[in-house]
Amino acid sequence: MKLVLVIPDGCADEPQPILKGKTPLEAAHIPHMDAVAAQGMVGEADHVPLPMPSGSDVGTMSLFGYDPLLFHTGRAPLEAAAQGITLGPEDWAVRCNLVTTHDGLMKSFTAGQIPTDVAASLLKEMQAALPANTPWEFFPGVSYRNLLIFRGAGRTAPFDKTTSTTPPHDVTDQPIAPHLPQGQGADELLRLMEWSRDFCAKHPANRARGDNAATQIWLWGQGQRPALEAFTSKYGPQGAVITAVDLLRGIGRLIGWKVIEVPGATGYLDTDYAAKGRYAIDALKNGVELMVVHVEATDEASHEGHAFEKVKALEEIDRHIVGPVHEYLKSQGEYRLLVCPDHPTFLRTKTHSHGYSPFALCGTNVPQDNATHYSEPEATRAGTRLPRGCDLMNLLVKGVKK
Structure with a gap:
């Protein structure tokens, strides 16, 4: 079983007047993310519990399957790791x-x-x-x-x-x-x-x-340094992460994942999306069971208030990462593929926000729920809500129980 999580950081957003009333996800041409939604299920997960700051450290810890209310001590110790x-x-x-x-x-x-x-x-x-x-x-x-x-x-x-x-x-x-x-x-x-x-x-x-x-x-x-249980002990699969952001490297190392460095991965809008896709596929070919691919560009575009750059970054992630990785997974037998950001980052405020983020999950033992697109409105319409965002990792690792 091969498992992949793609994180378009901070991609969840509000309808934008400059995008004709659409969110960046709705405005972007993302046929491969839409295919994940159409072939599986969509829903919403809350990765930033209200008592906590709406940061990528909190959201990422939740996405990786660890309850930040229990394990989060601060962002800096993750980057130190x-x-x-x-x-x-x-x-x-x-x-x-x-x-x-x-x-x-x-x-x-x-x-x-x-x-x-x-x-x-x-x-x-x-x-x-x-x-x-x-x-x-x-x-x-x-x-x-x-x-x-x-x-x-x-x-x-x-x-x-x-x-x-x-x-x-x-x-x-x-x-x-x-x-x-x-x-x-x-x-x-x-x-x-x-x-x-x-x-x-x-x-x-x-x-x-x-x-x-x-x-x-x-x-x-x-x-201070958090005490995190090894991912293999908690969930089973051997994991690896591709990212240009230190805090994700840090969480990955603290839970025992391999950190794969990709030339040209900048953590900004000029990152090499295609290289991230290639390196992810190579890692899966070489024994990685759970591959996490993180892209910061969507979050950076929001922080700078650039709606069209955010749309472009989503399209690059779709074309160069989600598309090729999904094609590889389908050729290998049983798999599951999940797309989900760590938190919303609103173009209007240029900051991270609390609230639910849309996810799309497809593959083995994932039922279809009649979704046709990957977007915030479609995720809300579908009705699957995870108040504890850290529970989403269980769906990726174990599938959906019938």
Whole structure:
């Protein structure tokens, strides 16, 4: 049995006036996703429980079959696992974006997609300026996505589970003041964020980027290492994930999946969709039982408010990933194929949202439910609702019991 989950991140949305009253899923030409819907079942799953932030860390944990209400501790420790950073029992990881703010507004949560070498050089200078006995360690990642680790052995952490922070991608074009860290330890996080401004302003390679220059670090998503049961123990199949996003790599590694690196996978609109499709098929040919293919482009288009780019990204996922992978699966015997995002990301707000996401599932032991398209209205009409989104993994692994 071969199993595949394709995640068009944040693709669920609202009807758009610019798309003639259609959602991006309805407006896109996605014959292969529609075929999954027509050959199986569609429905809705809630991957972001209301008490929790509507982030990809929460939604992805649910999609992978783990109840975030039980297992989620924060986004940053998942990304630390992706980078192979070991967290001790008293350590905390904090996500460290490089961002661009002007006149108190969040102009770019990516600092204009800052080059990785410039970001790494900036963080290296910041680390060198900290005292020798500092508990803080900067870990450069890719572009604006970096980490700050608090080493807690023998120390009291400045913050705890009540500390409140906001993802910068939820603040695009908004005043930053209402979204700064609050609660226990907020003063320390704010001090570091303010302290970083001078380094950004003086760094030659950063300054040369003009309006796209990073102006500061933004700290958020703090947490400690979660205790996740191995996927094989919980569900059975050996899994693997293709993604350009560290938090998915991190969850994958924490549950024992293989992380498959794909050249040209950028985590942005220019990602190599076809390469992701090819690598997924190759992995299935070489013994992977459960293949997860994640694409960030749809989410990025929403964060930037670009409806037509979101439609285009959906069409690329359909053409280069869902289509070829489905054809391969059908040639191999028993299989199941699931398409589902981790959460809605609304073009209107440019942010992640709570709410149900549409899914389409087809293959062995999946009944047809008369759906004809993969879209939000069709999923609502079909009537299958999973209030616990983590239950969707059981449908993929076990099929639908008659």
